[in-house]
Amino acid sequence: MIRYHIAYPDLANLIETEKPGWLQRAAERTERFGRTGRYDESSAIWSEVKAVYMRLQGAGKCAFCERKLESETFGKGEQDVEHFRPKGKVKQWPIPPALNQAGIQATKVPSDNKGYFLLAYHPFNYAASCKPCNSSLKGNYFPIKGRYDLTGKDPIDMAVEEPFLIYPIGDFDAAPEDLIRFHGVSPQPVARAGFQRQRALVVIDFFKLDDAIQRKNLIRERALVIVALFPQLQKIANGASGQELNDAQAIVDGFTSEKAPHTNCARSFVRLFQSDHAEASRIFNLVVAFISSSS
Ligand SMILES: [Zn+2]
Known part of the structure; x- marks a missing residue:
């Protein structure tokens, strides 16, 4: 995951430009949910602004696994x-035993909850996501460490909940790259202890970001990023010049831009190459072997 910077007024402008009147219609629906105390409607309108989030998130990347989908x-x-x-209705996410052993405990979800019905149409409650991350894994789970604020109206003011999952749009949540980085193709918590480490561990487990069996193709895509990057980083380190240097740098810049798939993985690998060349070489060789074995 990486963060996609945008301030609320700018996001609202993008939405209004994409679908004039949408924010007003959304506000009217939210007002009705507030009166009835639940989310209930026969047809939804959030898909009308889906493209805004796709453009914002690196031109079609999944907010969580960074796979790049079609334009x-x-x-x-x-x-x-x-x-x-x-x-x-929010469902209780069953904490896996390994995370329990790491001391992670989630707040019990109120059994009679109606979900965050006042956020059904809040622009800072949306992200574009691939179907495995959203439909298969996320569903109606929202594990938190703090206190549920199910009638909250603005995600910016709901930090008291201490969500385990990271919201990557805007600047009000932690930047995902401050919490999770990669060693080779494997996501790792940055913090050694504390809530930031717990968040990283939950996100990695929740979206199966390190599951080489169930998300084999995700891991393989990251491996391809490293295979593409390593020779270019070598050329630059070995003193390439002229067109060769320009080409190598352009490839590195392209793979580490926020529009690239697996940006966090790519940026992490570039840092590793610069700080520990021997380990970067070892990983490159492992990744090459992985790709040939999984072809
Ligand atoms: Zn995804």
Whole structure:
């Protein structure tokens, strides 16, 4: 994961430009949910602004696993507008034993909860996400460490919940790259202890970001990033000049831009190459072997 910077007024402007009147219609629906105390409607309108999030998130990347899906016209079919805080009843996420052993405990979800019905149409409650991350894994889970604020109206003011999951849009949550970085193809917590480490561990487990069996193709895509980067980093380190240097740098810049798939992995590998060349070489060789074995 990486962060996508945007201030609320700018996000609202993008939405209004994409679909004039949408924010007003959304506000009217939210006002109705507030009166009835639940999310309930026959048809939803958040898909109308899906493209705004796709553009914002590196032109079609999944907010959570950083896979790059098809561009706007056809990509809409393989991306969901994911509600970060569930609009309907929140389900208790079963903490896996390994995370329990790491001292992670989630707040019990109120059994009679109606979900975050006032956030069904909040622009800072959306992210574009691939179907495995949204439909198969995220669902209606929202594990937190703090106190549930199910009638909250603005995610910016809901830090008291201490969510385990990281919201990557805007600047009000932690930057994902401050919490999770990669060693080779494997995501790792940055912090050695504390809540930041717990968040990283939960996100990695929740979205199966390090699951080489169930998300083999995700891991393979990261391996391809490293295979592409390593020779270019070598050329630069070995003193390439002229066109060769320009080409190598352009490839590195492209793979580490926020529009690239697996930006966090790519940036982490560049840092590793610069700080520990021997380890970067070892990983490159492992990754080459992994790709040939999984082809
Ligand atoms: Zn995904």
